[in-house]
Amino acid sequence: MQIVLTIVGKDKVGIIAKVSSLLAENNVNILSINQTILEGYFTMVMLADMEKATVSLRELQQILQKKGEEIGVEIKAQHEDIFHAMHRI
Amino acid sequence: MFNIREVLETNRMIQENNLDVRTITMGISLRDCAHEDVKAATARIYEKITHRAEKLVRIGEELEAEYGVPIINKRISVTPISMVAESSKTEDYVPFAAALDKAAKAVGVNFIGGFSALVDKGYTDGDKKLIRAIPEALATTDIVCSSVSVGSTKSGINMDAVREMGQVIKAASLRTADRDAIGCAKLVVFCNAVPDNPFMAGAFHGVTEPELVINVGVSGPGVVKRALEDVKGADFGVVAETVKKTAFKITRVGQLVAQEAARRLNANFGIIDLSLAPTPAIGDSVAYILEEMGLECCGAPGTTAALALLNDAVKKGGLMASSYVGGLSGAFIPVSEDAGMIAAVEKGCLSLEKLEAMTCVCSVGLDMIAIPGDTTAETIAAIIADEAAIGMINNKTTAVRIIPVPGKKVGDNVEFGGLLGHCPIMKVNSFRADDFIARGGRIPAPVRSLTN
Known part of the structure; x- marks a missing residue:
């Protein structure tokens, strides 16, 4: 299963490092990263593969939410199919 | 890979504009539950529902988290109970409603629909008993919904049933007088009822449906309103195109x-129901979409045209996005469930008569409208007859879910709570139609050509 991670918040040092090391700890493989600053906010979209992950998507969502609160950004993880459905024919 | 703009657009629709899947409704056939002994029949019903729908809520929650x-809702619809109960040797069908209520609560769904009878052309003995049981059934259960179909384009209108439903609505109101007539909020009277509607209170599992089916109702008035904010002042070609594109995206999620x-x-x-279903939440209103098109207030001249465009564009966009479309499919205008509609009534801009006109061009009918408690059964029946006539002549579904609230007058407010919202009591034309309703019999089916 591939998932889309969305990270939005105030820009600061080390957001990518913290999120990617958390994903590595849970054996979630990052496939691509798209990052920019939108209206002053750090905005990042990641595509990741959960095939060999050591946690379920719901567990990962909880871990990410906790980490997000810790570093002051909002992190969402969703099954990629919702974006496929809406934006690709 | 998706670009950032696409991902953020989807998430903004969900977080800021109330995009949601309004309901996953599981249709379950109860045709094999009939038994001459009531206890055996209701036990079969309970057993079948709790078995079939065991995982419905859990799967719904799983999908919610993953995507x-x-x-918002997980629901069940069942075969019209008049057909299932008919074989039982009893005059009292209330135990069937109790079994539905108990089973639905056991599996944790929000509502169960199908305490229903289809009497477009006439009654069977079971239909008569079911309709008689409706007020008591709705008063003694919490999440059971009831519907009665009184006419269709092919059959005409059963005016005996129309008259009786006026009385049933009054009785349901009085029986739940201590709860602002909540019984009536769970009761719909249809013309051209559909067998695959996932929305309450009118959902039932039609006789032509399979054993077990999933029907989904999408929503998203807030998303459409937001999209129209970006095309302020543009002509109607642009407006229709914008609604279509938005409806397409919303429906793809539902699919x-x-x-x-x-x-x-x-x-x-089964099907996707392409409906714009409002909720009382701010920013989740169909009325606000119409106002975004340029109306000062929903109900002003121009409202019917705006709604016609909206309803049609939602269908055109949605049809492309789903392989099977059905149910009611159109914009809903339930007054108490739509913040903009409530505001329009409070301002004196939206009347019952204008709502009736609006129902000619949208799904479904006079919905969640609170009226004075002293409105007579005959007047309610006449309102049903008018609405059924619109459905019959225009080959569309129409419905009446109207709530005479005991002790309340025009200008008072009534609070139903939750998704049912709140509503000011609306004025009803006080001239009588008693002799018209007293006639009974059937209004013949209409001619299908010469359609002016």
């Missing part, structure tokens, strides 16, 4: 959830 899109839910629940995927 990150809220799924994804429906297919996946059906697969995981081992059921057939």
